[in-house]
Amino acid sequence: MTEHEGSGTRERLISAAAELIAASPGEDFSLRAVCDAVGVKMPTLYHFFGSKQGLIDAVVEHGFDVYLGQKESMGSSGDPIQDIRSGWDAHVAFGLENPGFYTLMYGKVRPGYSPEAQSRPSEILRGLTARAAEHGRLAVPSDQAAAHVLVANIGVTLRQIVLAQPDPELSAAVREGVIAAITGTARDSTDPVAATIEIVAAAPDVLGEAETALLLSWLTRLRGDRRDEPGSR
């Protein structure tokens, strides 16, 4: 964690900035503190990075390198959907372990966005969904599935960071919900009456408001009867 790999001044500046960011996630950091930690004055820092944003960009790229490094070492399980699962969990784990990096990578709003760094992980995810599509496992286009997974994955991770409260159960629930959505399958036993209820409720214009409400009440009572019969089943 505290290693400084590479003894170049540039690398030491990046490492020092990374440690400062990791030490106080979400907080701003001072360029002078970075310079002091390395034993260098500010013009040196500006010689390498040009601006504070330049340093941050370099740190973010470093963060992506670390992330991708520990992600590539994970290998494939053979099943693309399973790979998406483990990729999801690795994504969340990295975010919770490096909240400072993560918020910089995925939480920062930049007028002139810089997606070239983010493109690498999303490219990996696109590769996974593309492979899943080749195997006929997806119910939606590959790119759409990748975007769906990515946005939900980022949302779960960012939320856990801002609340400072990990919630593996929630992460797993959202993950399985997303996978069910892109594969077009339902994990749990699907009650056909429940499915019908949702279909009817989602399109109240077809039958009209009153008829929809009436039909819904009937269906709800029907499902209740079927569920509440312990012995008759």
Next chain:
Amino acid sequence: MTEHEGSGTRERLISAAAELIAASPGEDFSLRAVCDAVGVKMPTLYHFFGSKQGLIDAVVEHGFDVYLGQKESMGSSGDPIQDIRSGWDAHVAFGLENPGFYTLMYGKVRPGYSPEAQSRPSEILRGLTARAAEHGRLAVPSDQAAAHVLVANIGVTLRQIVLAQPDPELSAAVREGVIAAITGTARDSTDPVAATIEIVAAAPDVLGEAETALLLSWLTRLRGDRRDEPGSR
């Protein structure tokens, strides 16, 4: 848009700060600029808010007031799941219209978190999922469903903001995926073979790796035959 409702100095300071934030989303703003816009010096601002964070908190609370105001004026459709849908869309729309506010409200990492402001909208959502649970529409506990919806909703909104690229299709896809997850239903026609594939692939430990792979290949070919009825590739 440029209205200053309330002529008190405090309200005018909040409005000025809100306009500056809205003018440059994601950017930092200067307290001196706020004071200049109101025609007041800094000690006055500090008299009311104590610190910059105090001003930001007041602005965020103001943002939540605006958000909840335009949300409460929406009313209920009668169906709790439909209400969750429209609440989702209103949430996304507010975020895209007020990216500066939104990132402050949901994107900021604070060591000592301040969830008391965020608690109001999530309380509304909890009310919706509780009502859905009363109607027997949920397949998961009410609180878990609310957390699931909220985290995905924030994720979709924040992602569209940071990418500066609205994607209603993605928002709708994630929304329906989430609703399907919490209601335990699948929207699309569920191919039983596809469902079986996902069940088997999700639990490779039951049969062992080799047997699982073999079974998967058979199931995949079976589904392929059923799908590609007219001719095989």
Next chain:
DNA sequence: GTATCGCCGTATCGACGCTACACCAGGTAA
């Protein structure tokens, strides 16, 4: 030897968040 270039320090700039202090309304009590 000297000229060029990469790296780095000295000194300084303007803008920032923040604060000590004095001022001046206005209301209250004597």
Next chain:
DNA sequence: TTACCTGGTGTAGCGTCGATACGGCGATAC
């Protein structure tokens, strides 16, 4: 009227921040 108190406001200044102009140093190239 006079005295006092309280709350909003201005003047002036603190320390720190990001950023920059300028010059010095050593090493390599010719």
